[in-house]
Amino acid sequence: xxxxxxxxxTYFAFGAEQENNAGKYVRRFGGSKVLIHYGGGSVVRSxxxxxxxxxxxxxxxxxxxxxxxxxxxxxxxxxEGIELCRKEKIDFVLAVGGGSTIDSSxxxxxxxxxxxxxxxxxxxxxxxxxxxxxxVLTIAAAGSEGSPDSVITKEEGMFKRGASGEALRxxxxxxxPVLTQTLPAYQTACGISDIMAHLFERYFTNTEDxxxxxxxxxxxxxxxxxxxxxxxxxxxxxxxxxxxxxxxMMAHNNSVGVGRGQDWASHxxxxxxxxxxxxxxxxxxxxxxPAWMTYNMEHNVMRFAQVASRVWxxxxxxxxxxxxxxxxxxxxxxxxxxxxxxxxxAELGADEKDIEKMAHNACYGDKRAGAxxxxxxxxxxxxxxxxxxxx
Amino acid sequence: xxxxxxxxxTYFAFGAEQENNAGKYVRRFGGSKVLIHYGGGSVVRSxxxxxxxxxxxxxxxxxxxxxxxxxxxxxxxxxEGIELCRKEKIDFVLAVGGGSTIDSSxxxxxxxxxxxxxxxxxxxxxxxxxxxxxxVLTIAAAGSEGSPDSVITKEEGMFKRGASGEALRxxxxxxxPVLTQTLPAYQTACGISDIMAHLFERYFTNTEDxxxxxxxxxxxxxxxxxxxxxxxxxxxxxxxxxxxxxxxMMAHNNSVGVGRGQDWASHxxxxxxxxxxxxxxxxxxxxxxPAWMTYNMEHNVMRFAQVASRVWxxxxxxxxxxxxxxxxxxxxxxxxxxxxxxxxxAELGADEKDIEKMAHNACYGDKRAGAxxxxxxxxxxxxxxxxxxxx
Numbered sequence: 001x002x003x004x005x006x007x008x009x010t011y012f013a014f015g016a017e018q019e020n021n022a023g024k025y026v027r028r029f030g031g032s033k034v035l036i037h038y039g040g041g042s043v044v045r046s047x048x049x050x051x052x053x054x055x056x057x058x059x060x061x062x063x064x065x066x067x068x069x070x071x072x073x074x075x076x077x078x079x080e081g082i083e084l085c086r087k088e089k090i091d092f093v094l095a096v097g098g099g100s101t102i103d104s105s106x107x108x109x110x111x112x113x114x115x116x117x118x119x120x121x122x123x124x125x126x127x128x129x130x131x132x133x134x135x136v137l138t139i140a141a142a143g144s145e146g147s148p149d150s151v152i153t154k155e156e157g158m159f160k161r162g163a164s165g166e167a168l169r170x171x172x173x174x175x176x177p178v179l180t181q182t183l184p185a186y187q188t189a190c191g192i193s194d195i196m197a198h199l200f201e202r203y204f205t206n207t208e209d210x211x212x213x214x215x216x217x218x219x220x221x222x223x224x225x226x227x228x229x230x231x232x233x234x235x236x237x238x239x240x241x242x243x244x245x246x247x248x249m250m251a252h253n254n255s256v257g258v259g260r261g262q263d264w265a266s267h268x269x270x271x272x273x274x275x276x277x278x279x280x281x282x283x284x285x286x287x288x289x290p291a292w293m294t295y296n297m298e299h300n301v302m303r304f305a306q307v308a309s310r311v312w313x314x315x316x317x318x319x320x321x322x323x324x325x326x327x328x329x330x331x332x333x334x335x336x337x338x339x340x341x342x343x344x345x346a347e348l349g350a351d352e353k354d355i356e357k358m359a360h361n362a363c364y365g366d367k368r369a370g371a372x373x374x375x376x377x378x379x380x381x382x383x384x385x386x387x388x389x390x391x
Numbered sequence: 392x393x394x395x396x397x398x399x400x401t402y403f404a405f406g407a408e409q410e411n412n413a414g415k416y417v418r419r420f421g422g423s424k425v426l427i428h429y430g431g432g433s434v435v436r437s438x439x440x441x442x443x444x445x446x447x448x449x450x451x452x453x454x455x456x457x458x459x460x461x462x463x464x465x466x467x468x469x470x471e472g473i474e475l476c477r478k479e480k481i482d483f484v485l486a487v488g489g490g491s492t493i494d495s496s497x498x499x500x501x502x503x504x505x506x507x508x509x510x511x512x513x514x515x516x517x518x519x520x521x522x523x524x525x526x527v528l529t530i531a532a533a534g535s536e537g538s539p540d541s542v543i544t545k546e547e548g549m550f551k552r553g554a555s556g557e558a559l560r561x562x563x564x565x566x567x568p569v570l571t572q573t574l575p576a577y578q579t580a581c582g583i584s585d586i587m588a589h590l591f592e593r594y595f596t597n598t599e600d601x602x603x604x605x606x607x608x609x610x611x612x613x614x615x616x617x618x619x620x621x622x623x624x625x626x627x628x629x630x631x632x633x634x635x636x637x638x639x640m641m642a643h644n645n646s647v648g649v650g651r652g653q654d655w656a657s658h659x660x661x662x663x664x665x666x667x668x669x670x671x672x673x674x675x676x677x678x679x680x681p682a683w684m685t686y687n688m689e690h691n692v693m694r695f696a697q698v699a700s701r702v703w704x705x706x707x708x709x710x711x712x713x714x715x716x717x718x719x720x721x722x723x724x725x726x727x728x729x730x731x732x733x734x735x736x737a738e739l740g741a742d743e744k745d746i747e748k749m750a751h752n753a754c755y756g757d758k759r760a761g762a763x764x765x766x767x768x769x770x771x772x773x774x775x776x777x778x779x780x781x782x
Contacts, residue, residue: 001633003406008399014650015394209630212614212638219610223603239600242392246649247603255646258637259405 001209001259008253010146011172014246016238018174019136022052022094023059029132029171031092033062035085037105038096039069043138048179052096052136064088069097072274072281073104075154078118081108085131095135095170099142099194099281102135106150106168109133122152123367127165135173140180140245141191141282143198143252145173153275159366160271175249177241185232189339190282192228195248196221196332197285201264202257203307204296204375214306216256220247221311225335232339265373266292269383272358277349286341287348290333291389296376301325345391352391359383392600392650399644401537402563405637407629409565410527413443413485414450420523420562422483424453426476428496429487430460434529439570443487443527455479460488463665463672464495466545469509472499476522486526486561490533490585490672493526497541497559500524513543514758518556526564531571531636532582532673534589534643536564544666550757551662566640568632576623580730581673583619586639587612588676592655593648594698595687595766605697607647611638612702616726623730656764657683660774663749668740677732678739682780684720687767692716736782743782750774 011029013021026034034056036049043049044067056063066081085093085108095105109130111118121127127148137145144150148168153160180188203217224247230240250256269292270284297304305321308314308328317323333343342348363370363380371377378386402420404412417425425447427440434440435458447454457472476484476499486496500521502509512518518539528536535541539559544551571579594608615638621631641647660683661675688695696712699705699719708714724734733739754761754771762768769777 001630001637003409005402005404007402009402011396011398011400013396018394209634211617212611212634212641215610215614215617216607216641219606220603223606226602226606239392242650243600243603246392250603250607250646255641259633 002207002261004258006255006258007166008146008169008255010170010253012146012175012249013172014175016176016178018176019048019051019179020055022134022136022174023055023057023061025172025174026056026061026092026094026134027059029092029134031061031094031132031134033088033090034092034094035081035088035090035108036063036065036094036096037069037081037101037108038065038067039071039098039101040067043096046182048136048138049096052094063094064090069101069104071100072153072160072278073100075119075152078104078107078111078152082111082118085112091131093131093133095133096138098137098139099144102137102142102144102170103150103152105133105135106130106144107152107163110163110165110168119154121163121165122154122161127163127167130167132171133168135170137173137175137245138179139183139187139191140241140248141194143195143248145170145175146249146253151271154366157366158275159361160275161366175245177238177245180241180245181236181238183235185235186340187280188231188235189341190280191248192224192244192339193282193286193336193341195244195251196224197266197282197289198251200289201267202260202262204263204303205260206375207260210260213256213258213260218307218310220251220256221307223247225311228339261374263373263375265376265378268362268372269386272362273348273350276354276358279348279350283342283348286336287344287390288386290329290336291386293329293332294389295382295386297322297325297329299376304328350390352388355384355387359387393598393652395649397645397649398557399537399560399646401561401644403537403566403640404563405566407567407569409567410439410442410570411446413525413527413565414446414448414452416563416565417447417452417483417485417525418450420483420525422452422485422523422525424479424481425483425485426472426479426481426499427454427456427485427487428460428472428492428499429456429458430462430489430492431458434487437573439527439529440487443485454485455481460492460495462491463544463551463669464491466510466543469495469498469502469543473502473509476503482522484522484524486524487529489528489530490535493528493533493535493561494541494543496524496526497521497535498543498554501554501556501559510545512554512556513545513552518554518558521558523562524559526561528564528566528636529570530574530578530582531632531639532585534586534639536561536566537640537644542662545757548757549666550752551666552757566636568629568636571632571636572627572629574626576626577731578671579622579626580732581671582639583615583635583730584673584677584727584732586635586642587615588657588680589642591680592658593651593653595654595694596651597766598651601651604647604649604651609698609701611642611647612698614638616702619730652765654764654766656767656769659753659763660777663753664739664741667745667749670739670741674733674739677727678735678781679777681720681724681727682777684723685780686773686777688713688716688720690767695719741781743779746775746778750778
């Protein structure tokens with residue numbers, strides 16, 4: 001276990017109708033003039049945006065709106081949002097939507113109070129200052145509602161990159177599982193895939209003696225395996241939605257990832273897919289992660305066997321642990337297929353002709369130094385080989 | 392899963408030598424004149440107090456000291472601390488020690504800015520305002536370093552009662568596992584017992600559909616079962632100490648207990664023991680909890696069977712789940728014995744002649760309404776019967 005600091009001062013309000021308290025929480029956390037940031041028409045059509053606005057009005061808080069966030073959020077709208085916030089002297093950004101909307105809000109919140117180009121943060125500069133952010137979450141997936149992270153795609157070059165910094169943790173997040181009940185099964189499954197990927201990125205570590213975080217991660221994975229089939233079978237299952245929603249936050253606020261090296265190559269490899277094909281991030285991860293596992297299993301067979309046994313219930317083959325490890329990967333693939341996720345390039349809409357370019361971009365694009373991943377350092381040829389396992 | 396709010400804005404600095412940053416964190420969280428609160432001579436003899444003071448001096452922060460916290464902290468010293476803080480215009484309370492020192496610091500921090508008697512908070516009034524608190528933790532046990540709770544014993548009547556409120560969450564907590572390496576095995580084991588009790592109090596619930604928090608609690612319990620024997624065998628096992636230290640925080644900051652009813656009768660029943668016999672809280676819990684489990688198993692046999700299977704690895708007896716449930720309780724008792732904890736009244740130094748009085752006090756003392764416990768409501772006769780199971 002490594003040394004670490006951990007600071008997660010987000011106020012969570014969890015349960016039905018909590019969005020009606022948005023105004024109260026904006027006031028509590030210092031907002032008086034708010035940018036409400038959102039995506040497409042669903043938050044409008046469902047009446048959610050109206051309820052949030054009413055709660056701000058009830059508190060006498062003024063606001064302006066900026067919609068149009070794209071599922072893989074783009075830098076163009078961030079620049080627009082920054083300009084708007086400066087012009088209107090906004091002091092609080094309220095995201096109403098999913099991970100993309102929250103990430104775009106975080107970029108705007110950081111960029112508004114920064115003299116340079118906000119993209120600096122997505123090239124590795126830590127975010128130390130930002131307008132306070134609140135969220136009303138509509139999909140359990142990205143974990144951005146409790147994380148210090150944001151991912152944005154730069155339109156010039158279509159580089160999808162992440163920024164991080166304590167200032168990006170939301171001041172408050174409203175988690176109402178009812179809001180996720182109207183999601184189509186495919187988007188729900190993408191969220192499940194994303195949550196599990198956040199857990200696996202933390203699970204595959206070279207740090208020794210991490211029993212407590214291992215067990216927490218395995219616990220969250222087990223809960224996902226238990227709850228996911230319920231929401232796929234019955235989208236209105238409030239209780240399963242609620243369990244998944246809290247798991248999604250816990251998977252990514254890093255309380256279960258402290259003190260250990262982490263991997264994150266699968267995210268880097270996936271980001272190229274969603275940047276090029278505009279596929280859903282969770283769907284891309286469902287294709288990437290099993291391939292990454294297969295390619296890297298030999299780096300630590302016993303770690304793969306451990307999760308196979310503890311999460312997937314695979315019998316331990318003590319004489320041949322690699323069989324248990326492989327059975328775990330197969331169980332994960334079967335699980336992803338059972339919830340409707342794609343399993344290869346064709347099902348994702350990807351094309352093997354782009355492998356060379358994507359592998360190069362993943363390793364070298366936008367100032368990267370030639371490798372990705374913390375568990376195993378992967379170079380361009382490794383990444384190509386992993387993409388080929390998905391074909 | 393029930394609705395909830397969750398807000399845990401404590402900054403954690405984890406690892407060797409982090410106490411040298413105490414001054415930096417006091418400054419960051421607004422302190423300029425500090426009360427350093429501690430217990431006996433060990434923090435002085437070990438040099439810890441000196442290092443903490445040096446770090447305050449390096450930041451130009453002034454301080455006064457108040458030592459003498461008792462292992463079951465008493466109201467008398469709290470009143471003294473409150474008077475001192477008011478007189479010296481203290482704006483920050485820094486606890487250097489274990490749960491007792493932190494709890495005493497919380498009581499002082501709340502009482503200093505309250506017009507009435509601080510004991511009001513320990514009779515149920517929520518704490519909404521307190522001086523900011525920092526902690527330098529020296530034992531993994533109470534979880535007070537990340538919790539909104541405090542337990543104090545009132546000398547008139549020897550009532551041991553708890554207070555709670557968001558204002559009691561420490562602003563920062565320094566967790567250096569090295570500081571716990573000098574603890575005697577008995578105190579280490581008491582801490583382990585306390586941590587596991589915090590998990591069980593949350594585990595035994597009547598709330599349905601709580602898979603995610605069930606799994607997180609089971610994960611922390613499993614990690615404790617894995618790490619505890621290591622530190623008992625080798626007190627200098629830094630890695631096991633580190634795992635237990637983070638587990639102790641996670642067990643009680645309530646991120647794994649949100650959205651579910653909890654029990655807490657075992658704590659109430661134990662508090663009478665430590666108030667009367669001044670035994671260590673963890674040792675008392677080691678005697679109380681298995682008896683509480685035995686008495687209440689039939690309330691939900693399958694919940695007891697679940698933890699027996701998932702944490703203790705007991706084979707599931709599908710035709711007679713009560714056998715699995717009982718095997719889990721037996722495994723817990725055997726575990727507690729293996730780490731050196733007492734198993735009955737005699738080993739604890741308790742006397743059955745006090746059962747009547749303790750049962751009455753637990754249910755009616757200091758304005759209680761006649762029952763304890765959330766999983767099963769226990770009245771005076773139930774509490775007597777549970778005490779008798781410990782004889």
